[in-house]
Amino acid sequence: MESARYLPLLRVLAEHEVEFILVGGLAAVLQGAPIVTGDLDIVHRRTPENVARLLAALAELEAVYRIDPRRLKPTDAHLSGPGHALLSTKFCDLDVLGTIFVDTRYEGLTDDVLELELGDITIQVLGLERLIQSKEHTGRGKDLAVLPALRATLAQTKKT
Amino acid sequence: MSGTMTARVSAYEARLSVQGDEPAFNEDGVDLTQIRRFLALTPLERLVWAEHTAAEIEALRSIARVKVSARGKR
Numbered sequence: 001m002e003s004a005r006y007l008p009l010l011r012v013l014a015e016h017e018v019e020f021i022l023v024g025g026l027a028a029v030l031q032g033a034p035i036v037t038g039d040l041d042i043v044h045r046r047t048p049e050n051v052a053r054l055l056a057a058l059a060e061l062e063a064v065y066r067i068d069p070r071r072l073k074p075t076d077a078h079l080s081g082p083g084h085a086l087l088s089t090k091f092c093d094l095d096v097l098g099t100i101f102v103d104t105r106y107e108g109l110t111d112d113v114l115e116l117e118l119g120d121i122t123i124q125v126l127g128l129e130r131l132i133q134s135k136e137h138t139g140r141g142k143d144l145a146v147l148p149a150l151r152a153t154l155a156q157t158k159k160t
Numbered sequence: 161m162s163g164t165m166t167a168r169v170s171a172y173e174a175r176l177s178v179q180g181d182e183p184a185f186n187e188d189g190v191d192l193t194q195i196r197r198f199l200a201l202t203p204l205e206r207l208v209w210a211e212h213t214a215a216e217i218e219a220l221r222s223i224a225r226v227k228v229s230a231r232g233k234r
Contacts, residue, residue: 032199116203148188
């Protein structure tokens with residue numbers, strides 16, 4: 001994998017009309033948090049039609065499981081469940097999450113998303129407040145470490 | 161950084177010099193000047209920043225070699 005290229009990956013998802021919400025560090029970056037992030041996390045809608053569109057997009061992205069030496073490709077069964085598919089693509093690492101907050105799926109996040117224009121595409125991004133909740137919820141060291149920056153960004157956003 | 165992004169940051173910095181009473185850090189030690197500067201960018205510009213930053217870190221990692229360890233031994 002070469003240096004991360006987020007925009008081309010998002011464009012492929014958009015071109016295949018995949019329904020997804022961008023979550024994680026990059027979602028925070030797009031809302032103004034100056035943090036460094038290594039991968040791209042999405043929660044996808046797990047209907048058969050959307051999983052089929054996602055699989056087509058992932059094929060174009062040459063996605064394979066990054067922690068499996070057999071370079072296995074994701075399947076319909078993998079992406080239809082609540083688990084996490086940790087993938088490597090030709091553009092950057094991509095985590096495809098069936099659920100976050102233990103059991104919250106795509107439909108449970110749609111009230112807290114904003115639509116962001118990125119040049120010629122528009123994507124759904126999980127709002128900063130809900131992102132902060134997700135980081136607080138995991139309680140992992142790497143998530144807790146970025147919380148002060150995310151909370152400060154949210155506070156600054158409310159001022160402007 | 162693109163010309164547009166540089167111009168936007170410069171415009172923000174010009175405003176900063178006028179609004180010099182805003183704190184530079186919050187109680188957690190977070191650099192608020194960096195956040196304000198970042199908020200002045202568009203989402204697309206922030207995405208480009210993230211890509212450039214990731215590329216720069218990767219480039220530094222690829223050339224970094226430990227010359228002197230933390231204990232001062234080669």
